[in-house]
Amino acid sequence: MRSLPLVSLSALIAGLLAVPAQAQDVSFDESADSLADNGEIVVVAESMRGQVDAPQPPLLVLDTKDIAAYGVGSLQELMEVLSPQTGSSRGGPPAFLVNGMRISSFRELRSYPPEAIEKVEILPEEVAQRYGFAPDRRVVNFILKKNYSSREIELEYGQPDQGGYSEKEVELTFLKLDGPNRLNINAEFNDSSMLTEAERNIVQAQTSLSDIPSDPSQAPYRSLVNDSNEVEVTANWSRKLGDAGSSLSVNGTYELSDNRSLQGLNSVRLTDPDGQSVLRNFGAADPLEKNRRNDTYSLGSTLNVPVDEWEVTATLDASLAKSRTETDRNADTAALEAAALAGEFALDGAITADTSNGYDTARSKVYSLGSLVTAMGRPLLLPAGEVSVTLDAGYSWDRIQSRDIALLSEDSVQLTRGDLSAGANIAIPIASRREDHWSALGDVTLNLAGGVNELSDFGTLTDWSAGVNWGLTESLNLSATYIAEDAAPSLSQLGDPQVVTNNVQLYDLRNEETVLAQVTSGGNPALPKQSQRDWKISLNWDLPIMERASINLDYINSHTDDVTASFPTLTPSIEAAFPDRVTRDETGRLIALDQRAVTFAQQKQQRIKLGINLGGSFGENDDAAGGGRPGGRGRPGGGGPPPRGGAADKAGAGRSDGAPGKQGANAAAGENGRQSSENQSANAQSGGSEANGQQSEGKRPERSEGRRSGGGRRGGGGMGGRPSGGRWFLNLTQTIELNNTILISENGPQLDLLEGDALSAGGNPRYSAALRGGVFYKGYGLFTSGKFSGKSHVSGTVSDLYFDDLVTFDIRLFADLGQREKLVEKAPIFENTRISLKIDNVFDARQRVTNGEGEVPLRYQPDLVDPTGRFIGVQLRKLF
Structure with missing residues (x-):
């Protein structure tokens, strides 16, 4: 039965392959062909400026019209909709390049409109190591238009179609691209109103109900969606330095966010002289609140300098994040309880006691400074090609200062970490069809990488990896990589x-009841470093069945010791392992839970991730297609980083992105971008390009071996003419968890997360999938996305919790009014204007959770699991 989801998805793909598409044959400019001395036909395939040159082929390539079909309004939104393709099988976030070069952080271009992008390449984790990134990150390379x-x-x-709250956004963006010179200014404001439990008719837990009918209910004073607003201002500047190809970029960002939540009412249990007891709720005029404010200042810079035959990039990223949280204290009810016990206050009397008792304050300042210098070159020529070498060295410094002020205590913490790092990556070509060296083997490249981090608080951490990349044919590629790395917990962890929050709704699996409990969150200074050992085996296959079709298959086998994790779902096994984290009253009812991070002795995981990418063009074409399959998965030649003056723009248009340092040591530096938003704005307008392909200096001509059509490496050809018709695409990603077990302690119990044990409140499904599809034609577009999460269960003491599978679909419709000529003639303001309609969770689906008797626990009421449901939004986007 476990194979059923995979079979169903395969059947879906088989049906979609029947969609008619106009296939384009790969063609080359005849002027680029020449005869070698031996009469062999040589085809020179021009490489696009800024394209990544590595043995590993891109997993996905998008051109201007492909991007337009997603209907997004910024690169931030594009990354959100592409998250299934950009997310690593090993769990790391994507790393970013611009024109094949590192940048200081994604802040440099996340607000860019998609019209400024000529092409997007998504590349596997092995390419990340060539640019000094950790091996658990896929690479996204943005190739910018030269002039825009x-x-x-x-x-x-x-707002939800049920009402209750709304979201509003205003964004202003200026961008100017002039070759390697860039200027971008962006300002954004977001606001979300509050949604309470009363507005969704949430049934209250028995333990929170007053025994006096006239007392107020908790529901109107407990928030499901918090009242929040955010302001962000960003400036990015980049300039060419001289004529040698050097460039400098600087970016700065300020972010402010305010968040207010309601935590319910004060409660007190009163007992009279006869021993009769009642629970009372009071203080509706002054409910318990939690207020949080975050201020973040960020500054980044990138210097790119060619040195002889090496490309040297230096990045600097600094930030200061300030946070203040104020949590109302419960009212002092000692006098009220004493009066009731003495018979001086009736159990059902009106409570007029002062609820004001001050608030607990938690403050923190997080300082981060990271620098990294990366040198990329090809110092040695072997019979199979050039050896690619990447060297990196850097230093990062982090400090966290936190202060907790409670009623009877005050604690302060200051932690500082310095991290001196160095690393190297080398790619050695073993066999090459292009160089005719052991060509019967195909293209074989050996990749070796190693690094060391010297941390001031954790000592020496090391990482190394070894892998082989095997291009069996022009369209079929296999790779295998072994990765060993140490990681330290972050300073935030x-x-x-420490923040204590009252009246948090929890489900107690031991007693099978929903309770309101006190929850503690914050850092845990006792966390150790972790050690991880992974195998990653990948297959990438460019299918010859349609204009664009490819399959990406990853197998991951991971073994980690001393795992740092958030506190898991409170199951009987977890409570037995961490008894000091759980507080119960004399009746056994759960009243408090410490949810600070914990350490597990060991975790073993195995998973398969399958990606299927389909797409093509349709409709009328202005010109014959040229330069390869549009949007296809290219196979840029060679082995490694672009040579000076080659794929990277000689004018230095590229920069670099990413956090200095290795994973775990300081993964946050330079990658603290905005969090992904569920309300992804809809819009993109395709524009003309001035980024014509340029032949790379020093690149060898690629030999067609007699195949005049399709013999070259696809994706690396010249720009040529583009079809003026429409585009369609379909991307499907499925993940199958084969094994996921955790050993709590050396001699403790083992948790099987796929067979009833859990770390999260939603269980651990074996199967999950994500779907993205769209079509764009003559200014009209449709984009849809879907998610599938399989069934799971969580074991309890009396009975289990069962989580049904969940399927959700989002849809976005958009229209470029500027392409409606008659409309523009009547109202010129509609020139370069796009209007969009989006519907998230089209079918208002919510996951159903039941206990062993088929009943829905109060904690898992549908509107508590998902208070939003179907969400409808409109967007107006105007370019000037």
Whole structure:
């Protein structure tokens, strides 16, 4: 039965392959062909400026019209909709390049409109190591248009179809691209109103109900969606330095967010002289609140300098994040309880006691400074090709200062970490069809990498990896990599301020009841370093069945010791392992839970991740297609980073992105981008390109071996003409968890997360999938996305919790009004204007959770699991 989801998805793909598409044959400019001395036909395939040159082929390539079919309004939104393709099988976030070069952080270009992008390449984790990134990150390379300028205003409004709250967004963007020179200014404001439990008719837990009918209910004073607003201002500047190809970029960002939540009412249990007892709720005029404010200042810079035959990139990223959380204290009810016990206050009397008792305060300041210098070159020529070498060295410094002020206590924590790092990556070509060296083997490259981090608080951490990449044919590629790395917990995990929140709704599996309990969160200074050992085996296959079709298959086998993790779902096994984290009253009812991070002795995981990418063009074409399959998965030649003056722009248009340092040591530096938003704005307008392909200096001509059509490496050809018709695409990603077990302690119990044990409140499904599909034609577009999460269960003391499978679909419709000529003639303001409609969770689906008797626990009421449901939004986007 476990194979059923995979069979169903395969059947879906088989049906979709019947979609008619106009296939394009790969063609080359005849002028680029020449005869070698031996009469062999040589085809010179021009490489696009800024394209990544590595043995591993891209997993996905998108051109301007492909991007337009997603209907997004910024690169931030594009990354959100591409998250299934950019997410690593090993769990790391994507690393970013611009024109094949590192940048200081994604802040440099996340607000860019998609019209500024000529092409997007998504590459596997092995390529990340060539640019000094950790091996658990896929790479996204943005190739910018040489010349582009726009001013943009974007307005968005949305709310659930049930009402209750709304979201509003205003964004202003200026961008000017002039070759290697860039200037971008962006300002954004977001606001979300509050949604309470009363507005969703949430049934209250028995333990929170007053025994006096006239007392107020908790529901109107407990928030499901918090009242929040965010402001962000970003400036990015980049300039060419001289004529040698050097460049400098600087970016700065300020972010402010305010968040207010309601935590319910004060409660007190009163007992009279006769021993009769009642629970009372009071203080509706002054409910318990939690208020949080975050201020973040960020600054980044990138210097790119060619040195002889090496490309040297230096990145600097600094940030200061300040946080203040104020949590109302429960009212002092000692006098009220004493009066009732003495018979001086009736159990059902009106409670007028003062509820004001001050608030607990948690403050933190997090300082981060990271620098990294990366040198990429090809110092040695072997019979199979050039050896690619990447060297990196850097230093990062982090400090967290936190202070907790409670009624009877005050604690302060200051932690500081310095991290001196160095690393190297080398790619050695073993066999090559292009160089005619052991060509019967295909293209074989050996990859070796190693690094060391010297941390001031954790000592020496090491990482190394070894892998082989085997290009069996032009369209079929296999790779295998072994990765060993140490990682230290972040300073936030160690030293975040302790925050105590009252009246948090929890489900107690031991007693099978929903309770309101006190929850503690914050840092845990006792966390150790972890050691991880992974095998990753991948297959990438460019299918010859349609204009664009490819399969990506990853197998991951991971073994980790001393695993740092968030506190898991409170199951009987977890309570037995961490008894000091759980507080119960004399009746056994759960009243408090410490949810600070914990350490497990060991975790073993095995998973398969399958990606299927389909796409093509349709409709009328202005020109014959040229330069290869549009949007296809290219196979850029060679082995490694672009040579000076080659695929990277000689004018230095590229930069670099990423956190300095290795995974775990300081993965946050330079990658603290905005969190992904569920309300992804809809819009993109395709524009003309001035980024014509340039032949790379020093690149060898690629030999067709007699195949005049399709013999070259696809994806690396010249720009040529583009079809003016429409585009369609379908991307499917499925993950199958084969094994996921955790050993709590050396001699403790083992948890099987796929067979009833759990770390999260939603169980651990064996199967999950994500679908993205869209079509764009003559200014009209449709984008849809879907998610599938399989069934799971969590074992309890009396009975288990069962989580049904869940399927959700989102849809976005958009229209480029500027392409409606008659409309523009009547109202010129609609020139370069796009209007969009989005519907998230189209079928208002919610996961159903039941206990062993088929009943839905109060904690898992549908509107508690998902208070939003179907969400409808409209967006207006105008370019000037």
